[in-house]
Amino acid sequence: MSLETSKILKNKLKFHATELGFLDLKIAQATELIAESANMQKWLDEGKHADMQWLERNQDKRRNIGFVLENAKSVIVLNHSYFTGIDYPQSEIEEGKAGKISRYAWGDDYHDVLMPKLKAIESLISQDFPDSKNLCYIDTGPILEKQWAVRAGIGWQGKNSLVLSPDYGSYFFLCVIISTIEFEPDTAIADKCGTCVKCIKACPTDAIIANAVIDSRKCLSYWTIEAKHHIDIPAEISEKMEGWIFGCDICQEVCPWNKNKPKITDFASFLPREGSTVLHHDAVAQMTQVQFSERFRKSPIKRLKLPGLKRNSKALNSANNSK
Ligand code: B12
Ligand code: SF4
Ligand code: SF4
Incomplete structure (x- = not known):
């Protein structure tokens, strides 16, 4: 595919992603996550995953996304806000009558509601390139989603370990499409945590x-x-x-x-x-x-x-x- 064709498709995907309510759509090259997966292995070896044994499996796939999708060339990362601007009833919490639900869990399960939107983006690729292969993930497989988001330029990994966007903060979900189409990658952005702790x-x-x-x-x-x-x-x-x-x-x-x-x-x-x-x-x-x-x-x-x-x-x- 020519560079021009892939640019047109990328713009089309970005346009539809915005229409569907995503904040951003950015793309990384599907190269190996060597340093990132080594850091994760150290994290696992030190037992920092607690009882989440499922994180120990499929480390080869986390490092090399080509083991998830053969011939993967690009990792398309999208983010979707869950911030509603609503606040907690402080008095009920202070009086010890109620406990707070974290914001991402106030409504419907994000896996269920965002997957159809992600699939709609994926189908735009398949329509234009029927021979392409594309896989969608929203926390549904051995994918280092934050690391791909950083590589794609969605944001940087903050000291709290979450991906932060200079435009949108961090109250968003990450969604990933792995594709055999070679897109022009976006560029990663600098860490903006600075001296903040x-x-x-x-x-x-x-x-x-x-x-x-x-x-x-x-x-x-x-x-x-x-x-x-x-x-x-x-x-x-x-x-x-x-x-x-x-x-x-x-x-x-x-x-x-x-x-x-x-x-x-x-x-x-x-x-x-x-x-x-x-x-x-x-x-x-x-x-x-x-x-x-x-x-x-x-x-x-x-x-x-x-x-x-x-x-x-x-x-x-x-x-x-x-x-
Ligand atoms: C496991 C998991 C958790 C675990 C572990 C948290 C964690 N930080 O990994 C628990 C249950 C605690 C958790 C909590 C939350 N999670 Co969570 N979680 C995941 C999940 C499924 C996997 C993350 C993973 O692979 N962790 C492995 C660790 C090792 O990776 P890491 O945190 O990026 O760590 C890197 C560094 O620690 C570094 N490192 C380790 N040791 C060393 C040493 C040195 C020297 C160096 C340099 C680096 C280094 O290497 C690691 C890899 O590069 C992802 C979805 C996905 N598939 O990616 C969602 C995900 C990360 N979670 C998400 C959310 C929203 C949350 C919560 C906010 C939910 C809540 N409100 O309670 C909290 C936030 C807690 C926090 N501050 O991280 C979102 C984050 C979106 C965003 N903006 O970034 C994700 C992406 C889900 C999604 N699809 O939207 N989560
Ligand atoms: S790391 Fe973040 S989510 Fe976990 S206990 Fe501390 S403040 Fe809460
Ligand atoms: S160090 Fe400051 S800017 Fe960085 S994630 Fe933490 S609170 Fe946010």
Whole structure:
């Protein structure tokens, strides 16, 4: 394919991505992630993935995306905002009546709602180039999504380990299309954290142990989302939950790039269900399986399961009561 043809297609993809509500669409060359995967291996060897054993598998695919899609030439990265501009009811949290749900989980599961949009972009490539092969991922495979986003120029990896855009902050999801089409790559942008260490200082459990390195064993997001429900949250973590019942946004809330920058989405799927950004401990304590299944159908919270939600609520409540 000529450079001119690939430029036309890239512009077409960018145009449609904006129409579909994505913030950006940028492209990286599908070369090996040598340093990045070596760093991840070190992270795994040191046990910083806690109990997420699935991260140990398919390291060859994370390093060489050609093992995911043979003849991969480009990695197309898109980001979609989940920031709605709505805030938490502070008094209910301070009184210890309710726990905060992190912003990404207020509405529908992003895997479900963004995949059709991503597939729509993918189909534009297949229409113009029927012989091309393209694969879509949204946290659905062994893809180092943040590292591809950095390579493509969506943003830089902040000290909180998340990808930050100079235009949109960090409250966005990452989506990836791997393609056998060779596009002109975009350029990576410089790290703009500078001397700021606000996220490191604000993390209540000191989970950010070095620049962009999270120790999941200390991270509230790990404990309240990923830790299996039969494992109790250790006291040294639960006493520092700072009101979070599902996920944690502290290292994003304090980030200066999120103060004025986040692009507000009006995408109805990401608005808080039942208008609620918190869960009341009383309601969680009494919640039946039927109520849980109904309330969290197609929500990211469904994955935690009812016993996990009750475990989080109890841990948060006991921490509140011991204050
Ligand atoms: C596993 C995982 C988690 C784990 C582990 C977190 C982590 N930082 O990896 C837990 C459950 C804790 C988690 C939490 C969250 N997550 Co998460 N998570 C993922 C997932 C599935 C894989 C990430 C991964 O591969 N981690 C492996 C580690 C090693 O990679 P890394 O963090 O980039 O680490 C690099 C550095 O640590 C460095 N490194 C390590 N040691 C050393 C040493 C030296 C010397 C050097 C230089 C570097 C270095 O190397 C690593 C690789 O280059 C991705 C989706 C995906 N497939 O990519 C989503 C993803 C990263 N999560 C996401 C989100 C939104 C969150 C939360 C905000 C949710 C919430 N509100 O609670 C929190 C944020 C916590 C945080 N500050 O990171 C988004 C981030 C979007 C963005 N803007 O960047 C993603 C991309 C999902 C998506 N598709 O949108 N997550
Ligand atoms: S998500 Fe919360 S606990 Fe995890 S690193 Fe960020 S501030 Fe710390
Ligand atoms: S709070 Fe500061 S150091 Fe942390 S990610 Fe934001 S700009 Fe970087």
